[in-house]
Amino acid sequence: MPPVEPQGKLDQFFLLSQDLFCCIDFAGTLLSINPTFESLLGYQAEALLGRPCGVVVEPRDHPVIEAALARVCRGEKINAFDICALAVDGRRVWLEVSASAGEQVIYVIARDISRRKAVEKQLRRNQRLFRIAGETAHIGGWYMDLAVGLPIWSEEVCRLHDMPVGHQPTLEEAIAFYTPSSRSRIQAVFTNCCEKGISFDEELEIITQQGRRRWVRVIGRAVRDELGKIIQVQGSTQDITERKDTERQLALLERSVESSTNGVVIVDAQRPDLPIVYVNAAFERITGYSREAALGRNCRFLQGIDTDPATQVQLRKGIKEQREVHVVIRNYRRNGAPFWNDLYISPVRDEAGVVTHFIGAQNDITAQREYQAQLSHNANHDALTGLPNRLLLDQRLAQGCLLARRYQRYLAVLFIDLDDFKPINDTLGHEVGDYILLEVAKRLEEELRPWDTVARFGGDEFIVLLPDLAHEDDVLQVVERLLARVSAPYWYRSNELRITASIGIATNDGTIQTPRQLIQQADLAMYKAKRRGRNTFQWYTDELNRKVTERVNLRHALQQAIEQEQFELHYQPQIHHSGRVAGV
Structure with a gap:
């Protein structure tokens, strides 16, 4: 079929249009194409004229072409539609197609919308990504x-x-x-x-x-x-x-930590020297350090020269092994005052199990420690004088025997009883009596070595323990000083008071089986000193023990005989010269 040439007013538009322009018959055969058609798709007119227009259209759009052609043949008006054309080099070119019927041909105008289609495709892709x-x-x-x-x-x-x-x-x-x-x-x-x-x-x-x-x-x-x-x-x-919800939980947790009476400190386990990254208000109250003063520092700034090295090693080992640690450590407040810190340390791990932080919970147990120390002191010391009591004396006595036996030394026990203390206490009152006891305790301590022990045994009785003596006679110098010091005047509210003491001495080289027997022996010797005139001392001897034992045995036998009615009464009457009974 010979090409159809545009005529009249269409001629200039056909040749100069920047859009694709072609004429087809009602069967869809290409009759003519303009230069833009050739240049955009790369086809020569001779290769296309006389062929179906579908040869330059992607096969999936053939039904669109056929439907549009049918509507034009029926005289219907069609709206512009999009198809994908195939260029000679295989490129796909999107075209927006408009068509209208003439007397013998159909005029088709196609506009290149490839750029718009690319933008729309990208827009759809972006919308899909945004939706996802x-x-x-x-x-x-x-x-x-x-x-x-x-x-x-x-x-x-x-x-x-x-x-x-x-x-x-x-x-x-x-x-x-x-x-x-x-x-x-x-x-x-x-x-x-x-x-x-x-x-x-x-x-x-x-x-x-x-x-x-x-x-x-x-x-x-x-x-x-x-x-x-x-x-x-x-x-x-x-x-x-x-x-x-997470923020609320974190806020609740933070408020809980902030309101805790225990100090809480968090350190960064992944930074050098484990710097502090958080402390709560209780930490500030306990230590005296503000949050600003603590952040960025290592917790050891709370330690001091008296902090136990073994506890420090235990802390470092637990942190190095990334495990929980519980210690009681001596720390120091900002003002230099020490306090006992009951410290729990726990590692914090992330999802991968890596330790990122350590949390320390502090509890100031200084008052508790002081109370326990006071209880322990009260259990082992006399309430009035503060001297060791019988319980602590027994411990010191056992230690002294062990020391004497191990190093071939001697141990001396002095049993001191104040002479005529009861009349002072009864006549002048217990206040004066307590004053005398306190002064005696003070004077005895001042005359002894630091490792000697003076204990209140009860009432007006005191025990002095002298361990680590080279010779038994070394005790005499101490006894003489004690007698002189106790007998010195006492001044109470400008009134002079005097009192003396009787001292019993018992010594041993530590081989005694029952150390407390030394107190009994010194007690016997003290009573002998009282019988000898008081304000003096006496040594314990086996003879003294024998005599005391005899007296005890005799008293026991007499008491037993009375209870068993073993005594008989024998008497002879005395007769007056007058013959009456004058007596027995």
Whole structure:
């Protein structure tokens, strides 16, 4: 078929048009093409004329061509449609096609829209990615044209409100989803954005269609036309309920830690020297160091010269092995005062099991330690004089015997009893008596060596323990000093008082089986000193023990004979010269 040449007014348009132009018959056969058709697709006119127009169209678009051709043949008007053409070199060229029927031919105009199609494809790809990102991060988009006044919600915004996809609320309905405490805020910032173009970024609470409470982050900004007039407000809504719940839990945890009576300190395990990154208020109260003064430092700044080295080693070992540690350590406050710290340290691990931090819980047990020390002191010391009591004396006595036996030394026990103390106590009162006892205790301590022991045995009785003597006679110098010191005048409220003491001495080389027997022996010797005139001393001897034993045995035998009625009474009457009984 010979090519159809355009005539008249179409001639110039046919040749100079930047769009593709061709003529086809009602069977779809190409009759003519313009130069732009040839240059864009790379075909020569001779190769195409007389062939079906579908040869330059991608096969999947053939049904589109056939449907459009049929409608034109029926005299119907068709709207522009898109097809994908195939160039000689295999390129795909998107064309927007318009067609109209003449008397014998169909005129077809096609515009290259490949760039627009590429933009649309990229836009669809971006929209798909944004939709995936929005669904993943629970972020949805919205906008409202001010001329229309109706918000347009994305699918994700609909889901956030538990509404069906595609739901388009009125502005009042959209605002009504917010809780009463949040509603006034969103109304105010949205109005400012619409009227003044002020952007907003708010975290507010909504109640969904199903009654669920959700926290959302709402961001909005104004869109202006070329004249600067606000024509639209657009923004995003993100579900931040999970983050808010986490923040509330963290806030609750922080308030709990801050209000704890125990000190809490957190150090960074992944930085050199384990710097402190957090301390609570109790730490500041216990140590006296402010938060600013503690942050960035290693916890050892609380230690001092008296801190137990073994405890320090235990701490370092536990931290190195990344395990829990419990110690009681002597720390120091900012003012230099020491305190006992009952310290628990625990490692904090991340999801991979790596230790990222250590948490230390402090408990100031200084008062408890002091109370325990006081209880221990009271259990082992006399309440009035503060001297060791019988319990502690027994311990010291056993230690002294062990020392004497191990090093071939001697141990001496002095039993001291104040002479005529009872009349002073009874006549002058217990206040004076207590004063005398305190002064005697003080004088005895001042005359002894640091490792000697003076104990109150009871009432006006004192025991002096002298360990580590080279010779038994070494005790005499001490006894003479004690007698002289005790007998020196006592002044009470300008009144002079005098008192003396009797001392019994017992010594041993540590081989005695029962150390407490030394106290009994010294007691016997003390009574002998009292019988010898008082204000003197006497040694314990076996003869003294024998005599005492005999007296005890005799007293026991007499008492037993009385109880068993073993005595008989024999008597002879005395007769007066007158013959009467004058006596027995």
